[in-house]
Amino acid sequence: MHHQSAAMKECIDNCLNCYRECLSTAMSHCLDMGGEHTKPAHFRLMMACAEICRTSAHFMLIGTEHHKHTCRECSEICRECADDCERIGDMASCVEACRRCAQSCERMAA
Template structure:
């Protein structure tokens, strides 16, 4: 969404705080997935943080507007990560 929606749309979509949060969200999701694939118990830590970042990202996307798909996916990911962190 950051590259394919926010950059072309511009305006509030590329404000630094929002855009950095979107990039951080993608990165923590990737990191959490890699930790799970490694089979280490440490994935619970990355998944817990991933849930927090995804929730923050969902709220930011909601505030920016015109990003309901991103909001929905971030919340879905956060819910899944919370379960994996338990």
């Protein structure tokens, strides 16, 4: 069994939380709100963010060194998603989840 550091375990949790937050926010809140919330660029960004978070968590869980690459990309997409959700407004928990994930993924990518 491959050993996961405390930082990696935290990152996995942050990624899975961000995946859940982005997906559920997009599918419930954004679809209900419409307007800016469902513009294609924003909606695609939220879907991309959810998917890269899930993938990064998966790569860390299976113990491949490639997690450094997915985590680097994940950090970038999470920051972009956080900024866009903040710009649109009324998505504080999504913004927070994205920022937390971005920070821990940055550490894992280093």
